[in-house]
Amino acid sequence: MTTLATRGHGKKPRPRRNTLPLHAVAWIVGAFILIPVLYAVLGGFKRNSELSENPFGLPTSWVTGNYTDVLASHSFWLQLWNSTFIAVSTTVLTVGVAALAGFVFARFAFRGREVLFTLFTAGLMFPFAVAILPIFVLLRTLGLLGNPLGVILVQAAFGLPLTIIILRGFFRSIPGEIEEAAIIDGCSPFGFFWRILLPMAKPAVATVSVLAIVGSWNNFMLPLVVFTEEANWTLPLGIQQFQGQYASDTARILAYLVLAMVPALGFYAVAERHLVGGLTAGATKG
Amino acid sequence: MTTLTRGPEAVKLPAPAPAVKRRGRWLTITLFVLPALVLFLLLVVAPILVAFYASVFRWNGFGGLPTNYIGFDNFTRLFGTEIFTRDLWHLLVLVVFSVCVQLPFSLAVALLLNQRIRGRALYRLVFFAPYVLSEVITGVLFSLILSPGTGMANQLLGVFGINSDWLADPDTVMPSLFLVMTWKYFGFHMMIYLAGRQNIPNELVEAAQIDGANSWKTFRHITLPLLGPTIRISVFLSVIYTIQLFDLVWILTQGGPAHSSETMAVTMFEYGFKRSQVGYASAISVVMFVLSLVFALVYQRFVMRRDLEGATTSIGGRT
Numbered sequence: 001m002t003t004l005a006t007r008g009h010g011k012k013p014r015p016r017r018n019t020l021p022l023h024a025v026a027w028i029v030g031a032f033i034l035i036p037v038l039y040a041v042l043g044g045f046k047r048n049s050e051l052s053e054n055p056f057g058l059p060t061s062w063v064t065g066n067y068t069d070v071l072a073s074h075s076f077w078l079q080l081w082n083s084t085f086i087a088v089s090t091t092v093l094t095v096g097v098a099a100l101a102g103f104v105f106a107r108f109a110f111r112g113r114e115v116l117f118t119l120f121t122a123g124l125m126f127p128f129a130v131a132i133l134p135i136f137v138l139l140r141t142l143g144l145l146g147n148p149l150g151v152i153l154v155q156a157a158f159g160l161p162l163t164i165i166i167l168r169g170f171f172r173s174i175p176g177e178i179e180e181a182a183i184i185d186g187c188s189p190f191g192f193f194w195r196i197l198l199p200m201a202k203p204a205v206a207t208v209s210v211l212a213i214v215g216s217w218n219n220f221m222l223p224l225v226v227f228t229e230e231a232n233w234t235l236p237l238g239i240q241q242f243q244g245q246y247a248s249d250t251a252r253i254l255a256y257l258v259l260a261m262v263p264a265l266g267f268y269a270v271a272e273r274h275l276v277g278g279l280t281a282g283a284t285k286g
Numbered sequence: 287m288t289t290l291t292r293g294p295e296a297v298k299l300p301a302p303a304p305a306v307k308r309r310g311r312w313l314t315i316t317l318f319v320l321p322a323l324v325l326f327l328l329l330v331v332a333p334i335l336v337a338f339y340a341s342v343f344r345w346n347g348f349g350g351l352p353t354n355y356i357g358f359d360n361f362t363r364l365f366g367t368e369i370f371t372r373d374l375w376h377l378l379v380l381v382v383f384s385v386c387v388q389l390p391f392s393l394a395v396a397l398l399l400n401q402r403i404r405g406r407a408l409y410r411l412v413f414f415a416p417y418v419l420s421e422v423i424t425g426v427l428f429s430l431i432l433s434p435g436t437g438m439a440n441q442l443l444g445v446f447g448i449n450s451d452w453l454a455d456p457d458t459v460m461p462s463l464f465l466v467m468t469w470k471y472f473g474f475h476m477m478i479y480l481a482g483r484q485n486i487p488n489e490l491v492e493a494a495q496i497d498g499a500n501s502w503k504t505f506r507h508i509t510l511p512l513l514g515p516t517i518r519i520s521v522f523l524s525v526i527y528t529i530q531l532f533d534l535v536w537i538l539t540q541g542g543p544a545h546s547s548e549t550m551a552v553t554m555f556e557y558g559f560k561r562s563q564v565g566y567a568s569a570i571s572v573v574m575f576v577l578s579l580v581f582a583l584v585y586q587r588f589v590m591r592r593d594l595e596g597a598t599t600s601i602g603g604r605t
Contacts, residue, residue: 125579
């Protein structure tokens with residue numbers, strides 16, 4: 001009781017005195033983050049001439065044409081679809097393949113296990129940029145240039161190390177008694193994996209999935225070298241091309257940018273917990 | 287043996303034909319690991335080995351594997367050019383700025399958000415948001431903001447009489463690049479620090495305060511040392527990332543003006559994909575790889591060794 005009382009006593013007056021400077025700093029940092037985004041959102045509603053005269057204020061007349069033009073364009077939706085398709089496929093492949101391997105690394109004792117596992121963890125140290133040239137040559141040889149599969153397979157391969165590490169850690173934490181019970185009840189190893197382990201590992205699976213989706217969604221270098229035809233472009237490629245094409249039409253580029261931010265930010269709002277959890281875990285693991 | 291005491295069901299466990307079980311076990315292991323292993327060996331390990339192999343050839347990237355062996359000529363050529371020393375210098379500048387400016391800034395903001403201030407959940411959400419936006423979106427947005435004519439930066443700073451073509455002036459291009467990196471990445475480091483800070487028991491901080499330590503002393507002698515492992519990892523990630531920095535630079539400047547913001551990855555891309563000097567570009571890749579690896583090994587050996595011994599952080603707090 002006494003400790004609680006002194007704690008409460010020692011604590012209460014402090015934040016009250018301190019919050020004003022704290023808030024001031026938070027507001028400055030917040031402004032640093034938000035002003036560029038607000039500039040883009042508002043800029044999308046302006047005419048180009050107005051952008052240079054009145055960059056910060058609200059638009060004098062809200063021009064919706066920039067946004068509606070982008071929303072009416074076939075290429076924007078195509079890029080959105082391509083990005084979504086590639087991100088989802090990458091995620092399913094990465095998580096599926098990594099879960100199987102993580103299961104074996106977590107629950108089976110066999111010779112060579114640690115060597116294999118170390119090989120995968122070493123993959124965390126391989127910079128993607130180092131491999132891009134041979135990957136390009138390989139994909140060309142396999143006829144996968146211009147094919148979404150080329151991007152999906154490579155992204156999945158580079159996503160494996162972190163995914164396997166996180167999933168293995170989680171699979172290990174599930175008590176052995178559950179496995180014993182399942183096997184006694186006649187479960188095959190795959191049955192145990194599919195019907196018991198994966199459902200139990202939902203939080204970890206959600207986290208690695210979020211990481212894979214965000215990684216794929218933001219990837220630029222690989223799609224840049226794999227896709228030459230416009231029909232295959234993902235959003236990052238589309239934005240870059242759009243900027244080149246409409247170089248002088250700043251307001252229109254801003255509208256495109258803002259619309260391209262929406263899916264990422266929306267996804268972030270929904271999956272924030274898993275993303276942050278995964279990154280901090282991934283960071284400490286890496 | 288211990289299972290015997292558990293009950294009759296457990297006794298039955300080892301009974302079914304061991305030979306069949308064994309084979310089934312290896313079959314499971316093989317079938318489950320093989321897809322990951324094939325994907326990983328074919329698309330991660332092999333390409334990196336090929337990059338090493340190709341780096342000793344003159345090769346335009348066509349016609350199967352390279353044949354025109356030239357020894358270490360690509361490397362001597364690389365180390366002889368000014369571009370290479372410039373890239374290294376850019377790497378060093380960005381690393382020093384990141385470690386000495388961006389990371390302390392992230393740490394300060396993390397500690398700020400660890401205080402009980404109203405709306406801190408919202409602040410966290412906002413500060414981390416740029417990390418989710420792709421580097422292309424970030425790059426294009428800032429190339430517009432920093433552009434000389436209509437850009438917001440000049441209009442804002444024009445009030446103070448400052449005016450520049452930020453990305454086209456060799457003197458301002460690196461600071462501009464660094465600013466964009468900070469905008470995008472400080473939230474990521476902030477989150478790592480916040481997670482690290484939350485692993486420090488509040489009792490320790492409170493005990494120090496009860497003993498009469500002021501905020502600075504508490505930070506200096508309690509928070510900072512206990513955040514050590516987190517800070518070392520954040521520095522590590524920051525350096526490894528900077529060695530491979532490509533997307534942002536490519537979008538903002540393509541390495542220009544006159545190579546003044548070029549990174550190794552940009553140089554590699556330029557030679558590999560624009561000029562079809564795949565052998566030479568592979569040599570640049572190899573240097574990038576060796577830099578990362580040497581840095582990682584040295585850093586882990588001398589800086590992170592203590593941390594790795596006790597590292598148990600994982601999802602859900604378990605390993």
